[in-house]
Amino acid sequence: MRVLILIVGLLMPVFAQADIVVPTRTIRAKEIIAGTDLEIKAQQVPGAVTDPEFLIGQEARVALYPGRPIHAGDVGAPALVDRNDLVVLIFDRKPLSITAEGRALGRGAAGERIRVMNLSSRTTVTGLVRPDGQIEVK
Secondary structure, eight states: OOOOOOOHHHHSOOOOOOEEEEESSOBOTTOBOOGGGEEEEEOOOTTBOOOHHHHTTOEESSOBOTTSOOBGGGEEOOOSBOTTOEEEEEEEETTEEEEEEEEESSOBOTTOEEEEEETTTOOEEEEEEOTTSOEEEO
16 A cells, blocks of 8 residues: 655745845935945845845946845946046057057946047057056957
């Protein structure tokens, strides 16, 4: 004789609440997020940020509204270079090193690629933003 035992807990879905991070005030795009701008809310939202430490010091890429979940794509590293900023272009291939002045054609944080116009030649190049705000051209 066979005995069939069903464990009810395995057959029924279990919903658990997760904590998400939401703004306490409207945070405009390009603003740096501080710890006082955030609070924890007991709610389950797929893809929402759950750790406030991930958000502190980041820059809002879009407007963030109070009580609404924040997704990872809504924030990023603070921009070091703004559009129309004068920047130093660097081309460095040992033993040759060339520097020139340029104008940023976009915004960018350290490690991001942006377009820059070389002011001497009026040509547009793409370069990598260095942590010091200079643009490395490859």
